[in-house]
Amino acid sequence: MKPDFKTFSKCDNSLLWEGVNTSIDGIDRTVKLAKTTFKEWSKTPLSERFLYLQQFQDKLIANKDSFAKLISEEVGKPFWESKTEIDAMIRKIDISAAAFKTRITPLKKKNGKIALSTFFKPHGVLAVFGPFNFPGHLPNGHIIPALLAGNTIIFKPSEKTPATGEFYKKLWDETDLPKGVFNLIQGGKETGQGLSSHNGLDGLLFTGSFNVGKELSKLYSNTPGKLLALEMGGNNPLVVREIQELNAAVFIIIQSAFITTGQRCSAARRLILQDSEWSEYLIEKLIKAIHKIKIGPPNQIPEPFLGPLISDEAAQNVLKIEQKLIHLNGKSLLPCEILKTGKSYITPGLIDVTSCNERIDEECFGPLLQIVRVKNFDEAIDEANHTNYGLTAGLISQSNSEWQEFQHRIKAGVLSWNVPMTGASSESSFGGLKNSGNLRPSAFFAVDYCSTPIASSESYTPILPSSTPEWLKD
Known part of the structure; x- marks a missing residue:
């Protein structure tokens, strides 16, 4: 099959990757697999999900230099800078775990005989659209907390950095993560439109330009029950x-x-x-x-x-x-x-x-x-x-x-x-106001939009009031 697009090394112009756009049928199969897998993945205890993420962290550490070299070749960054990107990806696992402990804490209170409980549920199948400038770190910043929360993921890398996306998927494949929890599709604008408009998605996490983010906002305005997190540019x-x-x-x-x-x-x-x-x-x-x-x-x-x-x-x-x-x-x-x-x-x-x-x-x-x-x-x-x-x-x-x-x-x-503006930490929030975002800050606060709080009023047995209502008396 003739490839739809290719990427070449910024070092020697050798071929890095070639492939085809994922078809509409391919997108549909991927969404169905992710939705089926979500049923069991979402029941997996948080502590067990974290173990899978630690396996991935070990893979990142073991493949740090080869992954950084690939990013340098595909994006053009100096090797020293690409290594800092992999370092940020490695740290994201522990930072996300700390964020969950700090921000996503189940609550329990008593109100007389009634127990009041607040717990957190994952959304379901989330799409992640990655940019080319940080093709590993930025999508990873969405993917790690989303998986930890119990969502399943469909990742579409930028069409300018498909080789980085494939390498990222390869490392996940080398862990024991169940099939269908993390999924990859490749393609450009049409593939992105096909995935973002799929009815089976429960949300989309986007990093990119304001113009694309604006179009996604229009698309999702008809489905207010779906999650849309936008991280866009700035002047x-x-x-x-x-x-x-x-x-x-x-x-x-x-x-x-x-x-x-x-x-x-x-x-x-x-x-x-x-x-x-x-x-x-x-x-x-x-x-x-x-x-x-x-x-x-x-x-x-x-x-x-x-x-x-x-x-x-x-x-x-x-x-x-x-x-x-x-x-x-x-x-x-x-x-x-x-x-x-x-x-x-x-x-x-x-x-x-x-x-x-x-x-x-x-x-x-x-x-x-x-x-x-x-x-x-x-x-x-x-x-x-x-x-x-x-x-x-x-x-x-x-x-x-x-x-x-x-x-x-x-x-x-x-x-x-008095510090560079480009040194934002993953241990703080990262998100823009006005046309730079939709009030869904990422980094440490990404865990907030990866699940939703559910309130519950509970009693082991049905409760009658102390005074029986007139309409209930014989």
Whole structure:
């Protein structure tokens, strides 16, 4: 059978994976298998489910280097960065167990002769749609707590990272997890539409763009009883105040804006500075540091700081947004450029958009940082909130009072003070406001949406009131 799509190594362009889109019949069979398996899996005690997850954790540890190498080849990340992704996946098992103990605790109370009980039930069959930028860590962040809660899973990786999805499935297959608990389908847009609209699903956990998330919201608006958890992008602000240590500010800005070549939903997209002589020094030092950044393929020695974008098309999209901003009166301070290494290799860029006739409020998924100059801190917060997104926001400041004011007024779900915006921990919540999510934060709080609380009033025997009602008397 002729393959529908392929992926190639970002190191040597060798074939990594080829295959076909899962058919509608294939999706239907997978959903039915997951639904049948759910009946027994949901009855399995939590402690036993955790043992299966520990087996998977052992597989991740044993295959850490080979899995990280595959992610580097398929996505283009440097090997050092892919290893941190596998580390996060390994930690997720214990973090999810801790989250269950903290947040999903059955409750029992007495109300006279009646016992009041609250317990938690899994939803059923959940689909997980994974993104390409963290093809292991981000879907794993949904899958682990969902399995622990007693759901069965159908995972559709991004069509840009199918090999990573297959490797992930292979590790599960090497555990004793019952067949049908974790399932994989492959494909692009049509496969995603076929799965998301299947009547047999009980919910969908999505990480990706706002446009796709909006379409899923429309689709699920007719089925309010089904779970939909959306983790989408952002047009994230980083406000920088005058501080003594200029190098620290430059480090945080570069880590926030350019790590993973800007392909993180949490990355800074807008750098908000008070118009001052200090800010000019900062920009000058920032440009010098950017020129020193090593960019190259994952197998380059010594390892680069940045790899390529996921595709040539993604690089061209960054250049189009840059040119659009210039057309709107933006001033390029450091243009993005395609390198001779390949058409998906692009240098980080800086553009001053203070004088733009209008702002482009969209997520530029690449290494382009927009600079906005303001008069004071109050205006900086207003500018930071001037977006329909609300995922992350950062502040670099030596003032605790400014941080308190920033926390109070900023409209974003993940905040950072004097640390990179891209270093969110799985031991906290991770979710956005406004167009960045639908109020279903993941990470430590993912356990919340993986089950639903059920209230129960109980008595071992039927109870009569102490005073018999008139209508019950003979």
